[in-house]
């Protein structure tokens with residue numbers, strides 16, 4: 001029996017071409033559909049162009065549309081693996097959104113490219129081929145949503161874009177990749193420890209992401225409270241500390257029951273309530289600020305957007321952010 005794989009195109013450099021002026025942009029026809037890249041006789045490949053967007057144009061609504069599309073296609077047409085092509089700028093956000101919300105258990109792999117389809121050394125077709133190998137592998141099951149580029153297999157939870165142009169841009173700084181791709185297929189050396197799923201019906205909330213810096217004050221927090229946001233994520237300093245001048249604004253947010261989630265602007269480690277000085281983690285914890293577990297800022301924002309569809313209770317949110 002041939003394995004049925006669905007390719008879903010959403011846009012990004014992998015679907016773009018460069019013109020004579022060196023400008024890279026999407027065209028009317030997806031260059032990936034021009035040549036058959038996957039010729040494995042054991043696979044049946046269907047493809048569908050859901051969007052043709054540069055990934056800075058992706059919104060949580062597009063991500064939700066993609067998530068629902070995957071579940072409905074697997075239910076209706078019994079696909080056994082899904083591969084999604086995506087722009088690399090926000091790929092990690094879509095991957096993590098899908099990791100939290102897609103209900104199907106079949107392998108789901110996201111990929112992209114740093115060089116467009118007609119550039120020398122274009123990495124798109126190769127990454128697509130590698131991703132199909134991973135999606136078709138039975139070992140890829142129960143590992144959550146995966147991101148495959150440059151011969152490496154990463155989890156949606158840990159992967160991040162680390163370089164503006166290098167093809168080795170996707171890395172998992174804390175834990176490394178969980179497998180590699182070779183000519184023979186996918187080879188895994190680690191498994192994720194836990195699954196984190198939410199059966200949401202829509203994405204309706206507004207969550208802002210801020211980065212802390214030396215001398216930060218309360219202005220932005222007061223503005224956010226008055227704008228009526230549903231939640232705020234702060235990339236805090238070090239192990240989870242903020243300048244003391246932010247405390248007044250943070251109190252305004254927590255008094256208004258607006259959840260505030262703390263991550264670190266360091267790209268390794270987790271935040272904890274260690275420091276007892278003004279603005280230190282212990283005061284932040286006492287204020288009811290939610291501490292995250294090693295997610296980066298953009299992914300903690302995605303998780304808060306999703307989790308807020310289930311609860312606004314800060315203790316419950318804190319429990320969810322420890323997963």
Ligand SMILES: NC(=O)C[C@H](N)C(=O)O
Pocket residue numbers: 011012013014053054055056086087088089090112113114115
């Ligand atoms: N390499 C890429 O795909 C980057 C592009 N700006 C995008 O995310 O759509």
